[in-house]
Amino acid sequence: MRIWQKGACTGQKDTLSKNCFKDTRRFADLINAYCFHGEPLISPDDIQDCDSSVQTASPSKRGSLILREGFQDITRKIVCKTQVILASLDDQTRVDYGMPVRVLGYDAGRYREQMIAKRNLHLERKEFTSHDFLSFLTKTDRLSPVITIVLYFNGRWDGAQNSKDKDVLRTFVERNQEGFRTLSADAFDLISEMAHAEDLKRIRELRFPGKEEVDMCKAIDDMVQLAKMQGMKRGEKRGLKRGKDLGAAEERSATIRLLVRDYLEDGYSEEMICRKLNKLFALDRRAVKKYLK
Numbered sequence: 001m002r003i004w005q006k007g008a009c010t011g012q013k014d015t016l017s018k019n020c021f022k023d024t025r026r027f028a029d030l031i032n033a034y035c036f037h038g039e040p041l042i043s044p045d046d047i048q049d050c051d052s053s054v055q056t057a058s059p060s061k062r063g064s065l066i067l068r069e070g071f072q073d074i075t076r077k078i079v080c081k082t083q084v085i086l087a088s089l090d091d092q093t094r095v096d097y098g099m100p101v102r103v104l105g106y107d108a109g110r111y112r113e114q115m116i117a118k119r120n121l122h123l124e125r126k127e128f129t130s131h132d133f134l135s136f137l138t139k140t141d142r143l144s145p146v147i148t149i150v151l152y153f154n155g156r157w158d159g160a161q162n163s164k165d166k167d168v169l170r171t172f173v174e175r176n177q178e179g180f181r182t183l184s185a186d187a188f189d190l191i192s193e194m195a196h197a198e199d200l201k202r203i204r205e206l207r208f209p210g211k212e213e214v215d216m217c218k219a220i221d222d223m224v225q226l227a228k229m230q231g232m233k234r235g236e237k238r239g240l241k242r243g244k245d246l247g248a249a250e251e252r253s254a255t256i257r258l259l260v261r262d263y264l265e266d267g268y269s270e271e272m273i274c275r276k277l278n279k280l281f282a283l284d285r286r287a288v289k290k291y292l293k
Contacts, residue, residue, distance in 0.1 A: 017091055017151055020190040021074055031078065031087055034149060042078055050077040050086065055112065056105040072106060072148070084144040086110050092152045099150060107146045114143045181215055188214040199223045206259060206280065218262075225258055256281060260291045 021027045024044035031042050052075040055067045078085040088106065096102065119136035127138065183191075185208075192200040203222045208214045256277065263273045270292065277283045277291075 016186065016190045017089060018074060019186045021089060023184075023187075024076075026187060027074075027076055027087075030089075030149070031085075031147070035147065042080055046078050046080045048077045048079060050075045052088070054106055054109040056109045058105070070106065070109070073151075085147060086144055087147045087149070090148060090150045092150055093154050095152075095154075095157055103148045103150065106148055110146045111143055181217060182213045183216045185212050185214055188216060188219070191216070202255070206255065207262060222258055222262065225261075252281070256283070256291055260288075264292075 021030065024047040027047055028040075028042045028044045032038060032040055036042070052072050054070055054072060054075075056070045058066065058068050072088040073091045074089040076087050078087055088110075090103070090106070092099070115136060118141050122136065122138065185204075188204060189201075192204065200219055200223055203219050204214060207219065207222060259277070259280075260273060263276065268276075270288075273292070274283075274285050274288045277288050
């Protein structure tokens, strides 16, 4: 089981992940990143649709095990050369300390489905020997590996885990800049949720409003610069307790300075910058000029 962190209401986050990973390129990238250390062993052409329902065993009120039909959020069949892999994504908005057992139930259900399919085929062909009836598998049978990745949306997972934080995300993006220069907006939103990066969400709203593609490298650079500016301001004001209003004002000022820097780098005229900051922050020309100095 692998857990990747994401953050807020269940339906919205389910939609984010499904919209993002319906694109086979992104699904392939996710599997390559988590299973093969970023090596591009899986291509989008290897990925096929698959039924997301699975039967799992769970205890009844009397203590006996019964089979129930469950559903994973996304399931895909990966056909790579002669190997087939079944990969599923599961969205979580709450920490489930029994998640490893739950995932084992899903995975066991998918292995059980494969065993039943092979058993039925062997029975139909009358291929069993006396040694095969214990498991209904023959010596040459092979089951496809099953992988489940849990996408967690709500802060830091403190249960059993193999988590990735936004520092790891930043390193991964830096190493794969070409692919992240023109990232689709829905993929950017999902990555921001997974990294629990509120600054990235704010930068997207301010820097790339309404755009279908986002430069993730630029956004992460802006996030780092914003954090540095906020840290410098906090250092300058250390020891002065002015409450929440001061913190909000510092954050607003740092955000405006960051945007002005970006606008100047992009070649915006002073007039265009004034119009944008007036619309975003209700700043008049005199206030804007203070930031342009």
